Amino acid sequence: MALDPPGDIGTAIGRPSSILLAQQAYVVASRNETTAAAKSRCDRTVEVTFWIADPPAVSFYSFHCSKPPISDSKDADLEVEPHVLAAEGRFVLLRTRFASGDGEYEYFLYKGDVKSPSLECIPLPEDCMLDGVNEFGILPRGDTFLLVGFYDGLMPLDYDLRIYSSEDKTWRTEKLLNPCPDVGIIIPEKVITLGEGVLGMVDFRRGMLVINLLQKSPVARYIPLPEPLPENTQKLQIYSPSASPRRFRDLACSDGVIKFIEMEHRVIVKETREIAPEKPKNPIQNGVLHDSELIWRQTQKVVESKTKMEYLMNGWWATTWTREMESDFWLPGCSIDVDDILVEDSFSKLLSGQSDDANLLFKNLNSAWPILSTDGDDILYLKSLPEFRGSNGWVVAVDLAKKTLKAEERADEAHSLGRYIPSQQIFHPCTLSKHLNITPVDPVHTINLFDTWCKILAN
Template identity: 35%
Template sequence: MLDEDCTEAFRKIFSPSCRPPPLPSPDTAPAPWVLIEPLAYVADQTNATTAEASTSTGLTLRVTVCLTDPLGVSYVCVHCPDLNDTDYASRPSVVCSEKDFLLLSVLFLHAPQGREYFVYKAGPGRPSLRLIPGPYPLVLTASDFGLLPRDDGDHFVLAALCYSLTPWVYDLHVFSSRTWAWSTKLTQTEISSDVRTGVSIIIASKVIQLGGGTLGWVDLWRGIAFCNVLDEIPVLRFITLPMLMPGNKDGVKPAPWPLRNVAYSNGLIKFIEVEKHERPDVDETSYDDMDTLCESDCLTKPKEIGWRAMTWYTTTSWDHWRKGCVAYDEEISVDYPRLSKMLPHVRDNVTKELTLKDLLASYPVLSLTCHCDDIVYMLCKLKSCSPKSWLITVDLKEKVLVDLAPFSLEGYFSSAHPSELSSYLKTALATEGT
């Protein structure tokens, strides 16, 4: 039988009736980018970001973005005045967000198409919401959809990479906001024989922009399939991701999000992995140096589990990855006095200094700030059974804890979406403030 905490976690993931948490009132203008919770809430909330659209059955759907700066998690609220919570099969989800666009997936129980997709646009002017017409491409998950804003800012392209019965033969379904219609392209592939042998299928965890008209379908276990979706005959290529770090190779891994993530900025594809590892026992002595053995010497000593984070980077034209940074938990400096009140239980027993050695890190998210290539956000919990958790910001290059904040949201199954939507909502929010 599930305990109370597990029941609440499952309810948060699957139940549309889960209520949104309160957010602090912003004292200043929104940050240039935010972290958005991957699941939206079914809740009647309105503010200057609220936009409306009609569903396929003619019902009114309202979408509201609730913003807070990073180290807090922003979220989206969905509300249909004529529907109850029980009319939703599950919580709506944020599929992806690029610039001032956000793609939202809503699964209705009684709609003809079931799942419907809406595009939210932050501006200029008042935010808008539009239903993407079906029939939709047959995809494994909503994560197969990629969003590509066009250069003029008013238009966008949606693209979905769909499987055929033949390995490495894909149909590319493209929706253009200019024609407001779907079209289908058959891709060509330039995939090495080694990749064809080792990788039979790609299950996208997310889709990222790779510059120009190129989108990359990221399978966080295997690699990135990418092509220029604007080409008449798109050519599909593949980048294999680094192998799992040794500490992540054991055990069942239902989802990659707690361990790995990929982002694109400054022309580079950046990969990060967080690994649990066993720290070497500094007191361990070789039998070669011992004349007598005590009972304690004959017993297996429990290994101390720590973690480390490692980054790699590449481009679409390279045939290799280059190592970025490696940082172990015990190397990360926590020198800020203001952090001591939020981390009262993570002091070293000998030095009494703040340390991250008693925390386990997961769900890494790379920063969207161009000049902060080595900044990563992670969720940390105490190794004990304590429910306390924090969202932390670490500079992996300098090995410094930059900031942290208590994190109370439970039941995550994927990392928060980094989004620039907040910078495009400044006008609407400023108007509301005035």
């Protein structure tokens, strides 16, 4: 059944200069001034609509597909849920797959425009080799764009760039030599724009490749990242050599300055007593064996002897580093400890009402997945959850310079709703809001949208 948009659009004046865009889609037929449509390769009519909120609130997009004529019924043809692959300026790249399609992914490029937003179905390259590309970069060129996918080459010391031009609607492949083979292969986990025609392919463990796509034959430059903090180094060694540090690292660029941040969490480990199993008894000692007792014993679970480990969050601290694009060194920035952050009383009271622990503090939340603002300020966004693998929590904004915290403003009657924030959900900071003709969604309606989205995913 189709769901309506979250009511009144709100009364906020102006649009935020940047937003945090949710990666996962809200699959429903909902429309506003941002709605744009396109035909898929399998003859589906696809609609994409954006719902903008002022950070630290998260902005959403809705996705709907149907056969002509367009209907408002929920489409069951989606084999892979739509998700954002990249966002830059007025452009957002989405990927999905239809059960009735040809088995290949479908890519859609949304272009924001205050008068006439548009949606374009991106054709596949002739060899269809995009399955190995999970990270894309978008290079805006006025109203046109280049779409760049990073693909491991056939040789161990090189890469392939899969480049799509919106001007001639064609793909091409550029070979790229590995500038630092001793480090190994860079596996991008994030792609950022570093300047006009320049992309940064970020591997949060091994470093970043800087690629100028305006060069006739692109050449990559390697930038290593600062070494992990001591506790993080041990965690990466214990968990897995291939584990990603993205949970506690981020990198962004603003006005030609690259900023890097790393968090280190303090965890208290509590060990409970061993549960001693019941010593088996010789049944001959019981004398008469009643059926009821025998049946009761068969239904009892065997108590195993084990030690239970409990992990409690005890705060975190973070440090930043900066560097100019052409420099060969990192400069230390600021350091901040969660104990030094000023938390508003209203948020502290909200925390105590969302947990069995009446004394729950911000420092005890599982705050991770840092996102640096791209507005040139010192704002850090964090996902903060009461439980490590929970889903009800908040996205908060920490001012690293002022050491203050801002959480999304919400009406008192809505406090009990919590927020649906999947622990692995990725948010894409972008400036799409500058190119849309829409007023930011009022906080109360944003909550309703989150709550509805949560129910949809649960079903």
